[in-house]
Amino acid sequence: MRIVFLGPPGSGKGTQAQRLVASLGIPQVSTGDLLRDHRKRGTALGLRAEAIMARGDLVDDATILDMVKDRLAQPDAAKGFILDGFPRTLAQADGFEALLASIGRKLDHVVLFNVDRAALVKRISGRRTCADCNRVFNIYTAPPSVPPPCGGQCTTPRLVQRKDDEEATVAQRLAVYDELTNPLVDYYRKRGLLREVDAEGDLATVTARVTAALR
Numbered sequence: 001m002r003i004v005f006l007g008p009p010g011s012g013k014g015t016q017a018q019r020l021v022a023s024l025g026i027p028q029v030s031t032g033d034l035l036r037d038h039r040k041r042g043t044a045l046g047l048r049a050e051a052i053m054a055r056g057d058l059v060d061d062a063t064i065l066d067m068v069k070d071r072l073a074q075p076d077a078a079k080g081f082i083l084d085g086f087p088r089t090l091a092q093a094d095g096f097e098a099l100l101a102s103i104g105r106k107l108d109h110v111v112l113f114n115v116d117r118a119a120l121v122k123r124i125s126g127r128r129t130c131a132d133c134n135r136v137f138n139i140y141t142a143p144p145s146v147p148p149p150c151g152g153q154c155t156t157p158r159l160v161q162r163k164d165d166e167e168a169t170v171a172q173r174l175a176v177y178d179e180l181t182n183p184l185v186d187y188y189r190k191r192g193l194l195r196e197v198d199a200e201g202d203l204a205t206v207t208a209r210v211t212a213a214l215r
């Protein structure tokens with residue numbers, strides 16, 4: 001299955017993707033995580049992206065499309081994928097459509113995560129991420145519980161707060177979402193691919209709604 005998770009920062013795309021990879025048997029492909037990995041490794045792309053991400057702006061479309069193309073060519077994505085945080089602009093959506101067409105594939109579903117704005121800001125302020133495996137936690141709603149810590153991927157989660165989760169940067173990320181990403185809602189609705197999900201409620205309830213939307 002080839003799926004896109006669409007929604008504003010903090011709407012739970014990453015959390016739900018991580019909860020669904022095992023049951024769906026396909027990988028989560030997060031462009032945010034790929035960029036953070038470049039940053040961690042100190043690549044030219046990572047260094048360039050660092051300032052852009054810290055401001056809450058978007059990395060240019062051509063770079064993102066190249067990065068996604070490389071990632072989707074990996075063997076684990078052959079059966080499908082959950083794209084989390086991509087596409088984020090109309091140009092990325094067009095580029096992605098062309099990429100899929102070139103390999104004779106189609107997108108199956110686009111899941112839109114609907115969350116009230118005030119709830120988003122609270123979620124983002126409480127978010128902590130494991131520096132080693134990128135597992136997402138929340139000091140208010142999803143603390144790392146034992147056992148198993150860190151979803152069983154790391155022996156001990158090393159929780160860090162993302163630099164772009166500061167209040168001013170979050171406001172800019174939300175403004176960028178409204179201007180550049182929100183038009184994708186209509187783009188995918190017109191193609192009959194959009195599935196809207198109420199993404200408020202506990203994690204298991206939202207997982208059940210997303211699963212139902214994928215049927």
Ligand code: AP5
Pocket residue numbers: 007008009010011012013014015016030031032033035052053054056057058059060064084085086087088092123124126127128136137138139141142164173199200201202203206
């Ligand atoms: P990225 O990492 O993709 O960030 P984002 O899209 O802003 O999304 P988030 O990771 O903030 O939110 P999420 O929806 O995944 O929520 P989460 O599950 O973590 O991008 C970062 C930056 O990279 C961008 O700003 C840009 O600069 C660049 N970039 C990335 N992709 C790009 C692209 N395609 N083009 C150009 N630039 C790009 O949940 C949030 C918190 O809420 C967590 O703490 C979680 O535990 C909690 N939570 C989740 N669900 C619930 C629930 N149901 N109830 C209570 N709490 C919950």
